Amino acid sequence: MMDRKRVESALNVVLGIAIVVFGGIATKTYYENNYQPKVFEQPEFHAAPLYKVEAKVPDATDPEAEVQADNPHATFDPWLAEHFKAPVDLQGDAPADWTEIEASLSPQSCGTCHPQQLAEWQTSWHHLGMGPGMMGQLVDAKDGMVKACQRCHAPNAEQYPRLKGSEEGATYQDNPSFDSELRTEGLTCAGCHVRDWTRFGPETETHALGSETPPELLEGETADSEWVDPNEGLPHNGFVAKGAYQEAVFCERCHDFRDGEGKVLEEKKLQETYQEWRRTDAAAEGQTCQTCHMPDGAHTFKGIHDKEFVQTGFEATAELKRLGDKPLEPLEAELTITNVGAAHRMPTYTTPRIVLIVEQLDQSGAAIDGTRQEFMVGRETTLSLSKEVYDTRILPGESRTLMYSAERAESATGLSARVEVWPDEQYRKNYENWLSTNMYGDEGSAILKEAFDAATDSRYIAWERSVDLASQ
Numbered sequence: 150m151m152d153r154k155r156v157e158s159a160l161n162v163v164l165g166i167a168i169v170v171f172g173g174i175a176t177k178t179y180y181e182n183n184y185q186p187k188v189f190e191q192p193e194f195h196a197a198p199l200y201k202v203e204a205k206v207p208d209a210t211d212p213e214a215e216v217q218a219d220n221p222h223a224t225f226d227p228w229l230a231e232h233f234k235a236p237v238d239l240q241g242d243a244p245a246d247w248t249e250i251e252a253s254l255s256p257q258s259c260g261t262c263h264p265q266q267l268a269e270w271q272t273s274w275h276h277l278g279m280g281p282g283m284m285g286q287l288v289d290a291k292d293g294m295v296k297a298c299q300r301c302h303a304p305n306a307e308q309y310p311r312l313k314g315s316e317e318g319a320t321y322q323d324n325p326s327f328d329s330e331l332r333t334e335g336l337t338c339a340g341c342h343v344r345d346w347t348r349f350g351p352e353t354e355t356h357a358l359g360s361e362t363p364p365e366l367l368e369g370e371t372a373d374s375e376w377v378d379p380n381e382g383l384p385h386n387g388f389v390a391k392g393a394y395q396e397a398v399f400c401e402r403c404h405d406f407r408d409g410e411g412k413v414l415e416e417k418k419l420q421e422t423y424q425e426w427r428r429t430d431a432a433a434e435g436q437t438c439q440t441c442h443m444p445d446g447a448h449t450f451k452g453i454h455d456k457e458f459v460q461t462g463f464e465a466t467a468e469l470k471r472l473g474d475k476p477l478e479p480l481e482a483e484l485t486i487t488n489v490g491a492a493h494r495m496p497t498y499t500t501p502r503i504v505l506i507v508e509q510l511d512q513s514g515a516a517i518d519g520t521r522q523e524f525m526v527g528r529e530t531t532l533s534l535s536k537e538v539y540d541t542r543i544l545p546g547e548s549r550t551l552m553y554s555a556e557r558a559e560s561a562t563g564l565s566a567r568v569e570v571w572p573d574e575q576y577r578k579n580y581e582n583w584l585s586t587n588m589y590g591d592e593g594s595a596i597l598k599e600a601f602d603a604a605t606d607s608r609y610i611a612w613e614r615s616v617d618l619a620s621q
């Protein structure tokens with residue numbers, strides 16, 4: 150048996166030879182593992198499902214949910230539960246004594262008396278809901294698909310080319326009330342405000358909740374002569390005030406899928422914005438979707454396509470960690486964004502990407518090839534929606550960081566860190582795929598090409614800083 154000392158010295162000899170022989174290679178391997186730029190890879194991160202995040206306000210879609218004493222309208226409302234149907238029922242005949250303009254569903258008619266709402270709504274994505282991205286897919290679509298899509302994008306029955314009765318065994322028939330012009334208007338005023346020719350809206354000073362009907366009489370009481378009909382003499386017989394218009398749950402039917410609707414990947418539905426909102430401090434503090442998306446009643450519904458609006462949602466910081474100007478030293482920087490102003494995941498839907506980008510710049514300020522690294526904030530699924538690839542969306546207060554590490558290019562004199570927004574990215578990829586396979590035929594492809602171009606052009610820079618490396 151060899152004693153320990155001898156084993157050690159024998160090993161040292163072996164090691165000594167190894168270092169001499171492999172030294173050069175070993176250093177190179179070490180260099181490659183530690184100092185070569187690590188080509189950035191999008192992490193396979195999967196944000197936790199919502200049931201793991203504590204809810205802060207009750208679920209107003211649930212008839213059993215507890216009534217909030219301080220705000221009963223934020224709880225289940227049977228009127229709202231019936232308000233959005235697929236499709237919304239035909240309005241039928243308007244009252245015979247109405248003018249043509251009162252008896253019209255066209256947004257332009259509403260706009261003759263409500264010009265501000267019309268002008269704002271025309272800039273909104275609700276109005277653009279039947280754009281080329283949708284119409285290209287609906288060329289030759291089956292009735293069931295039209296119904297599945299239009300229930301959110303153009304929900305009034307007058308916007309459906311064909312309808313099916315509710316009786317058992319009913320089949321789709323051409324719709325005599327179809328208005329092809331109205332269809333192109335997307336989610337219109339009527340989609341949110343008109344049912345059976347009655348206008349519904351938020352309460353006002355003149356229209357308290359329930360004020361449009363005389364108070365119910367108790368037995369033996371005679372009619373209360375003090376009741377004045379607030380709708381007396383108003384166009385379209387005035388309106389009925391409903392508390393739901395000022396509650397987040399008003400938006401839920403189209404901004405969330407419910408159980409049994411659509412795909413569930415990693416225990417998360419494709420859209421669950423209201424359910425996300427319920428888990429935020431903003432919800433607990435009484436901020437609704439309308440607070441941010443309809444400030445002072447504005448019908449602009451600004452969202453991910455609007456740069457200034459998105460800038461209210463995040464804070465970004467960039468930090469240079471290593472200059473990368475010494476031998477074997479990579480250039481390192483960190484770019485972090487935090488959700489400080491979106492009361493749901495940022496972004497909430499699978500379509501947009503918020504992209505953190507760092508790259509090196511040459512003297513002229515141009516990006517140097519091969520130095521760019523990107524981190525996608527968003528939820529990527531396979532195009533067939535069979536699998537979630539990653540979900541890096543951020544709840545309020547959460548952050549994501551791109552840790553940049555790359556060899557410093559010889560010509561590098563600056564570093565750019567920026568946040569880009571690609572509002573239509575998932576759809577852009579879909580369009581690209583469908584166009585390459587001519588999936589929707591020549592007619593569909595021609596329309597989808599327009600959608601593809603628009604989705605590519607919609608990208609913008611939301612935040613940007615650059616550092617002069619020479620002066621550091």
Ligand code: HEC
Nearest residue numbers: 250251254258259262338339342348349350351353384388
């Ligand atoms: C001829 C003019 C006129 C036309 C056309 C018209 N409205 Fe009105 N609307 C009014 C007036 C006047 C009021 C009452 C305003 C008030 O009391 O504050 C009103 C009230 C409303 C309200 C309730 C507002 C609130 O403060 O809650 C809604 C919602 C509404 N209209 C929607 C529509 C829609 C949707 C259309 C088209 C389908 C339409 N209106 C067409 C004149 C019109």
Ligand code: HEC
Nearest residue numbers: 274277278301302399400403438439442450451452453454
């Ligand atoms: C009847 C269905 C429906 C209702 C109700 C509804 N929405 Fe939408 N909303 C849509 C559809 C469909 C789109 C997408 C349209 C498109 O991009 O083609 C959309 C898009 C949006 C966007 C995205 C804008 C962007 O930049 O991408 C915002 C923000 C929004 N809605 C806010 C709201 C708010 C707030 C409410 C409640 C007051 C609400 N919506 C109610 C159907 C609805």
Ligand code: HEC
Nearest residue numbers: 277278280282283286297298301403404405498500501576
């Ligand atoms: C539950 C409501 C809902 C249903 C059902 C729905 N969508 Fe949407 N869709 C939305 C919302 C909300 C957005 C906007 C998301 C955003 O702005 O990030 C959207 C965005 C889109 C967009 C991208 C924006 C645009 O207009 O170019 C297209 C295309 C689209 N939907 C097509 C469809 C098709 C096709 C169907 C049917 C298979 C469908 N949608 C069903 C709610 C819905």
Ligand code: HEC
Nearest residue numbers: 256259263266267270275336337338341350351394439446
């Ligand atoms: C996505 C649903 C939606 C669509 C589409 C929509 N509205 Fe509204 N509207 C609302 C909500 C919600 C409110 C209440 C906003 C609040 O009080 O915070 C409202 C409020 C109103 C009011 C009351 C005054 C005010 O501005 O608060 C009028 C009038 C009105 N809408 C008219 C229209 C007209 C006209 C159109 C079409 C040009 C239209 N709305 C399209 C949801 C909608």
Ligand code: HEC
Nearest residue numbers: 400404423426437438441452453462491492495496497498
């Ligand atoms: C405290 C302000 C705030 C509240 C409350 C809020 N949002 Fe947003 N929302 C934002 C901001 C900021 C953005 C832009 C950044 C982003 O896309 O997340 C946004 C984006 C969106 C978008 C664009 C698409 C996307 O994928 O992000 C939709 C749709 C949307 N919100 C719907 C809603 C609905 C529905 C509610 C209520 C359940 C709601 N929001 C509540 C601030 C808010």
